[in-house]
Amino acid sequence: MRCLRLDQLYPLSFIPLFKEKVWGGRRLESWFTAMPQGPIGEAWVLSAHPHGMTLVENGPLAGKTIAELLVEHGEGLAGSAGRCGDSPTPTECSEFPVLIKLLNSNDDLSVQVHPGPENAVAHPGASAKSEMWIILEADPGAAIIHGLREGVTPQKFHEAARSGDVMDCLNRVEVSAGDVVSIPPGTIHALGAGLLVAEVQQSSDTVYRVWDYDRPGLDGQPRELHIDQALEVTDYSRPPEITRPQMAQANxxxxxxxxxxxxxxxxxxxxxxxxxxxxxxxxxxxxxxxxxxxxxxxxxxxxxxxxxxxxxxxxxxxxxxxxxxxxxxxxxxxxxxxx
Missing domain, CATH: 2.60.120.10 (Jelly Rolls)
Structure with a gap:
């Protein structure tokens, strides 16, 4: 292999950020040597999102964020396919587009939905979010919410969401380690208790909660619901099938x-x-x-x-x-x- 120039980029490792959640637990301790106390629900392992930017851990660029590297290196970091029109400059080409997490659901997550690009532009501060899960660990009987039950109409779901009686509308599916779940924008979804999941998503933190079991947040106050926004973006079509791919051949x-x-x-x-x-x-x-x-x-x-x-x-x-x-x-x- 040729010698690396001092100004050349190289494989970058990152320091994870841990997020305390009311539904979190301690399962991620087996994955990370240093984890803060409390109910940790998420480890953001690669992120340039303003709500949590991971720092480079290795080499001469240690301590820098992905956002800083985009400013300094632009296309050299993101690639030529990341251009916006004819301009590859990071200030004109938005933020780094991907966020990767590990999640531990010690309790059920809120029933929620994310907007697509056409909905997000209508709401200042919102951004589109599509995501995928790989189920890494699952307790016996652990399940997720993945879309709505067949036959649930917009009118029925609107009435249920406004009355706080949504559970009968939701498609509950038991999952096992190795399952892959796609969550397009507009898909009603939630992780159930007893799961460890790898999540890859667009770099967005826009969440519209439909139901949260009337539980308080970490501050003791009721967590906000976003019924109107959720109903506006909900997709009533069948979500993609859950798959369980075979392991790849060596290398x-x-x-x-x-x-x-x-x-x-x-x-x-x-x-x-x-x-x-x-x-x-x-x-x-x-x-x-x-x-x-x-x-x-x-x-x-x-x-x-x-x-x-x-x-x-x-x-x-x-x-x-x-x-x-x-x-x-x-x-x-x-x-x-x-x-």
Whole structure:
């Protein structure tokens, strides 16, 4: 491998941010060595969202945010396919488009929905949100809300939402580890208790709650509902089928879904896997199983160790790099633009 220039981008690892939630728990302690006290519901492992920006952990760019790197490197970070029209400048091309999380639902999440782009523009401060889940751990009988029951009409759901009696309208589905769930904008959804989930989504924190079980928030006050906004954006069509993809062959990946112009792959490294970045798109990794390292530079002497919960961003202008598993398989989710 060629020598890395001092001004060149490289595989970036990130320090996770932890979010205390009324429905959170302590299950993520098995994934992270240092986690704050309290009911932790979310670990934001790769984010440029203003509500939580993860910091680079390794190398000369340590301490920087993705937003700062976009200003400094623009297309070199995001890729040429991220251009807005003819302008690749980050100030004109919006924020970094992807947010990756791990979620632990010790209790049921609120029943909620997110807007699509056509709805978001009508509400100042709102942004579109499409997402995907990979179920990593599930207690026996654990379930999710995934859309509305067949036959539920807009009128029936409107009446139920305004009266606080929505549960009979909801499509409850039991899930198991390995299931993949797509949540397009407009899909009524919620995680049930007893789940650990990897989530990849558009970089949005816009949530319209329909129902929250009349429980108080962490501050002891009732959590706000957004009935009018939720009813405006709800989609009454059947949501995408839940799938359970097979594991990829060694040193390869399979596409398990797509959202908002991005492909999501489930990949497996066994031993050594040489990788070649695309100048058209960044690639984001979330490691889910096994241990190993990402190596690059002259004689592959520069490396960062990875384990379950580690996140890596491969900039579009990154040099060639190598994935190495320490023993057995290194399993990870990867996200890049659909090219």
């Amino acid at each position: 390869s990946g399979i596409t398990i879904g797509s959202f908002a112009g991005f492909d999501v792959r489930l990949s497996r490294c066994c031993g050594r896997w040489e990788r070649h970045p695309s100048s058209r798109s960044f690639t984001a990794f979330l490691f889910l199983g096994g241990t190993g390292e990402v190596a690059w530079g002259e004689d592959e002497r520069t490396h960062v160790s990875v384990r379950p919960g580690s996140s890596i961003l491969i900039p579009a202008s990154c040099p060639d790099y190598v994935l190495r598993s320490e023993s057995g398989n290194l399993v990870f989710m990867e996200v890049s633009r659909a090219l």
